[in-house]
Amino acid sequence: MARQRTAATTKSWYDTPLYYDMVYADYTYRETKFILKTLRTFAPQLTAPYRILEPACGSGRLLESLARDGHQVDGFDINPRMLKFARQRLRKQKLKGKVWTSRLEHFTAPERASYDLVHCLVSTFKYILTERGAVSFLRRAAEVVRPDGLLLLGIHLTDYRNNPPDHERWVGRQGDLRVVSETWSHPAQRSTRTERMQTRMHITQGQRKEITDTFWKFRTYSAPELHQLIKKVPAFRLVKCYDFRYDFKHPRKLDHAHSDIILVLQRRSEP
Ligand SMILES: C[S@@+](CC[C@H](N)C(=O)[O-])C[C@H]1O[C@@H](n2cnc3c(N)ncnc32)[C@H](O)[C@@H]1O
Structure with a gap:
């Protein structure tokens, strides 16, 4: 299946x-x-x-x-x-x-x-x-x-001369609840002084599975x-x-x- x-x-x-x-x-x-x-x-x-x-x-x-x-x-x-x-x-x-x-x-x-x-x-x-x-x-x-x-x-x-995409990962547990959080930063835009960011959360509890994405910008x-x-x-x-x-x-x-x-x-x- x-x-x-x-x-x-x-x-x-x-x-x-x-x-x-x-x-x-x-x-x-x-x-x-x-x-x-x-x-x-x-x-x-x-x-x-x-x-x-x-x-x-x-x-x-x-x-x-x-x-x-x-x-x-x-x-x-x-x-x-x-x-x-x-x-x-x-x-x-x-x-x-x-x-x-x-x-x-x-x-x-x-x-x-x-x-x-x-x-x-x-x-x-x-x-x-x-x-x-x-x-x-x-x-x-x-x-x-x-x-x-x-x-x-x-x-x-x-x-700005050495600015590859970056990735960090954290894991949290509480009883049967497990949260994995991954954050990506995209290469910065020097002209606007911003970088696009994304966090993806994987939430698991028993049979329940949820994935959420958050997008934002940082200076x-x-x-x-x-x-x-x-x-x-x-x-x-x-x-x-x-x-x-x-x-x-x-x-x-x-x-x-x-x-x-x-x-x-x-x-x-x-x-
Ligand atoms: C990465 S969390 C840090 C929370 C806490 N300081 C810690 O160390 O756990 C960022 C926090 O900033 C808040 N935040 C984002 N932009 C903000 C703004 N312009 N003014 C006030 N709070 C803001 C969010 O709601 C969020 O709670």
């Missing part, structure tokens, strides 16, 4: 927060440790419990892990399902944390908010499709981060383009770069040695 193929449907993977959450769960511990270590290392004058903002907080996996460690967490996102999921997970665990709807490009924050750290990892910053939006985000972050506080930005860089950054962007917001200075191994023993330079990079930016104390 011929095997039936499951047809893919197109929808946003962020509309299924549990599946998103499952595929990134393995990274949460390492990212949490990294976030806290950057504070202890680069801002030793700031003391725990820390006040931490996560722009585009998604399912709230990092809100939860940081709140569990006793820190005060806030987050925002544009996807209402992600926000609902994040709120519920905090409530279920009896953890405190504010979560609201906002856009990266011109985000709102509680009045007189003053965070020790703002973090935006896993390339989320690349959802901002214009230079103006990116500068606006950084300026807004500078307003809400306290002097000497930190902004962490994790992205994949683009080397691209070469190392010089990222340097130039940072220069436009002098309230921040670049103090160190790492990669997605989150390993303090291996800092890197802002260059094209390899693609993934995490910038540690520090809010200058002088105006």
